[in-house]
Amino acid sequence: METENINQEDTIPPTLFQHALRWGLIVGLTSGILSLLLYAVDYSLLADWKVGLSLFAIYIGLTIYSGISYRKESGPYLPFGKAYQHGFLIFVVSGLIATVFNILLFQVIDSDLGGKVTEVAIEKTAEMMNNFGAPQDQIDKAIDDTRERMANQYTLIGQFKGYGFIIIVSAILALITGLIVRKSEPVFDK
Numbered sequence: 001m002e003t004e005n006i007n008q009e010d011t012i013p014p015t016l017f018q019h020a021l022r023w024g025l026i027v028g029l030t031s032g033i034l035s036l037l038l039y040a041v042d043y044s045l046l047a048d049w050k051v052g053l054s055l056f057a058i059y060i061g062l063t064i065y066s067g068i069s070y071r072k073e074s075g076p077y078l079p080f081g082k083a084y085q086h087g088f089l090i091f092v093v094s095g096l097i098a099t100v101f102n103i104l105l106f107q108v109i110d111s112d113l114g115g116k117v118t119e120v121a122i123e124k125t126a127e128m129m130n131n132f133g134a135p136q137d138q139i140d141k142a143i144d145d146t147r148e149r150m151a152n153q154y155t156l157i158g159q160f161k162g163y164g165f166i167i168i169v170s171a172i173l174a175l176i177t178g179l180i181v182r183k184s185e186p187v188f189d190k
Contacts, residue, residue, distance in 0.1 A: 013074040020086045023066035024093025027059060031094060032101030034058075039105060043113060047120040060177065063090050067181030077185045084178035091170030099163040106154045114154025122146050 014022070034055060038045040045051045067086050071078035078086075106113050125146050129139045152158040 014070075016070065016074075016082055016086055017089065019066070019070045019073070020089035021093060023062070023069075024090045025097065026094075027062045027066070027090055028094035028097025028101075030062065031055065031059060031098040035098070035101055035105060039110070039113070043110075043116055044120045046113075047117045047124060049124075059094070060173065063087055063094075063173075063177050064180050066090060067177055071181060071183055077183050078181060079184065080178050080182040083182040084174050087177035087181065088170055088174035091173055092167060095163060095166035095170060099159055099166070102162075103156065103159050106159065107156055114150075117154065118147065118150040121150060 035046070038051065067078075067083055067090075070086055071083070110116075122143050125142050126139055129142055134142075153162065
């Protein structure tokens with residue numbers, strides 16, 4: 001009898017919250033570790049839009065993968081509402097963990113890093129605009145705008161504000177991943 005109960009407990013699917021929390025931790029730790037690796041290799045990679053886009057694709061891909069995993073574990077179907085909740089929880093949890101990693105990186109490990117990354121971003125902005133043939137006054141304005149926008153981004157308060165922005169973006173991204181992950185039960189006409 002005890003063996004039968006143990007086997008039944010092993011097959012109980014995780015709750016939506018448990019599954020999303022676990023995957024939020026996985027995605028958040030992955031994001032944090034990748035940020036630390038980029039910093040260790042070359043901090044200027046933190047200001048490279050191609051690297052940022054690649055990390056974003058990994059982030060979305062892991063969230064979709066985890067949603068499909070949850071759908072398979074909980075049954076063959078997953079309504080949009082639950083798929084949305086699952087994705088949103090993953091984004092919020094992983095965003096919190098990534099924010100904590102960034103606070104450690106920018107405030108504890110290398111408190112000058114925010115200024116360094118800002119300067120790299122300004123150089124890349126000027127270089128890109130120069131390559132497009134933009135007039136110098138527009139380049140100067142873009143440099144000033146970039147410097148002003150990024151000045152507080154890497155402060156402790158700026159990073160907490162960034163997490164607020166992550167929550168808003170998470171709501172939108174969860175709509176997209178929810179649409180991809182959901183699987184409705186077929187409707188049969190009688």
